Amino acid sequence: MSEGARRSLPPFDPADPLGIDDLLAPDDLAVRTTVRQWAATRVLPQIADWYERGELPGIRELARELGSLGALGMSLTGYGCTGASAVQYGLACLELEAADSGIRSLVSVQGSLAMYAIHRFGSEEQKERWLPPMAAGEIIGCFGLTEPDHGSDPAAMRTYAKRDGSDWVLTGRKMWITNGSVAGVAVVWARTDEGIRGFVVPTDSPGFSAPEIRHKWSLRASVTSELVMDEVRLPADAVLPEVTGLRGPLSCLSHARYGIVWGSMGAARACFEAALEYAGSREQFGRPIGGFQLTQAKLADMAVELHKGVLLAHHLGMRMDAGTLRPEQVSFGKLNNVREAIEICRTARTILGANGISLEYPVMRHATNLESVLTYEGTVEMHQLVLGKALTGLDAFR
Known part of the structure; x- marks a missing residue:
């Protein structure tokens, strides 16, 4: 050149x-x-x-x-x-x-x-x-799929809706539901004699309650609840008419996972930026720690994984806009980006030293939050198996 x-x-x-x-x-x-x-x-x-x-x-x-x-x-x-x-x-x-x-x-x-x-x-x-x-944000919604005993295997859900004349009667429990206690409407998935169906449930329905889950050490600035349905009576038109089976909730999860592919890189970026700024101002042995080889190696590795992750997210977004994004590709993005985001947060914590555990800096907050993000919308193991099946043609889920 x-x-x-x-x-x-x-x-x-x-x-x-x-x-x-x-x-x-x-x-x-x-x-x-x-x-x-x-x-x-x-x-x-x-x-x-x-x-x-x-x-x-x-x-x-x-x-x-x-x-x-x-x-x-x-x-x-x-x-x-x-x-x-x-x-x-x-x-x-x-x-x-x-x-x-x-x-x-x-x-x-x-x-x-x-x-x-x-x-x-x-x-x-x-x-x-x-x-x-x-x-408009005038009504908050929540989504009830995960149950106390059934997370990665939603097909085994116990929540059940039975017909009673023209009505439905919904009974069951859902767990780890974001927005649950403040929601005005809940989309709840339940077994029926016709297969798994989705129901649009006003949260002021008799028999519906949403006790908030406390004592979390992750996602603390978030409303997380249990949903309890005790013979909630719903009209015939409460059921989502255009889907039966797990295809319904799983397609919703794929859309949410796509947002996580991007979002996790936001948490990673915040931690990287905190570490980079800290490395330029924190002095040890007479100079900023950013001038030492080991710190620069950490920053370089963090930057590589962060921006590779953003590129991956952008690529998947372009595919979604083109109508060519497959669920397996979303699993690819969620698996990689959340895993790398956690590693970036942990590395940033080492650069900040003891200050890394303080809420004066964002690093530990993001690190603990990402432990939840790693699990919800599909655990690491489930996304590995989704990709494993796509790569080999063999189903290892059961």
């Missing part, structure tokens, strides 16, 4: 070493900027306190603000939804999780699980009733 050509190259950007921003359209950058600014104003100044207290105060107000941003159900079309691209939704998830996984979980469960289920499988009446106020 000639010296003149070298001089014409753009400068190296530590925040974007691969020039990934060149892949983004102006509208993509605008979405990212809007969500980043909102998170910086509304979440970051208070998130350490919320996390330490183990609560998310003002969640309904936050939901309405997210609705006004167009962040709720943003990749859905019509019914008050933004109709954003998959890449734009992913960028929003990245920025929200850079603030905290609990905030991104609020948005993911609202849009990619509860709203997505109604949008894809609901009747026109269900869509008209629920989606506009959910898109």
Whole structure:
């Protein structure tokens, strides 16, 4: 390369070493900027306190603000939804999780699980009733699939809905439900004599309760609940009419997992940035620790995995926008990016030393949050088996 050509190259950007921003359209950058600014104003100044207290105060107000941003159900079309691209939704998830996984979980469960289920499988009446106020954040939704004894094997769920005349009667329990205690509507999956069906359940229905789960050491700034249905009577039109079987909830989970592929890189970025800044200001042996080879090796490895993960997320987003994204590819992204995000957080903690465990810095908060992200929407083992089956053609689940 000639010296003149070298001089014409753009400068190296530590925040974007691969020039990934060149892949983004102006509208993509605008979405990212809007969500980043909102998170910086509304979440970051208070998130350490919320996390330490183990609560998310003002969640309904936050939901309405997210609705006004167009962040709720943003990749859905019509019914008050933004109709954003998959890449734009992913960028929003990245920025929200850079603030905290609990905030991104609020948005993911609202849009990619509860709203997505109604949008894809609901009747026109269900869509008209629920989606506009959910898109505005006026009604919060939750998604009931996991049970106390059945997580990775939803086909074995015990929650059951039986017909009683023209009504349905729903009985069972769901566990680890984000937004459950503050939701106005729950999408609940249950066994029926016809197979597994989804039900749109107003949470003020008699027999429905959602006790909050306390004493969490992860996702502390998030509402997590149990759902209890004790002979909840529902009208005939409460059932989602367009799907029967596990295809329904699993397609919703795939949409939510896609958001995690991006979101996990937000948590990783926050920890990397904290470590990079700390390495430039923390002095030992007479100079900043960023000047030592071992610290630079850590930072280089973190940057490589972080931006590889963002590239992977962008690639999957382009495939989703093109209608060619397969569930196995989402598993690929979720498995890789969450696993690498946790490693980036742990490495950042070592650079910060003892300060790494303090809530004055975001590192330990993100590290503990990611332990939940690693498990929900499919454990490491389940995604490994999804890929194993795709690679070999052999089913090792049973």
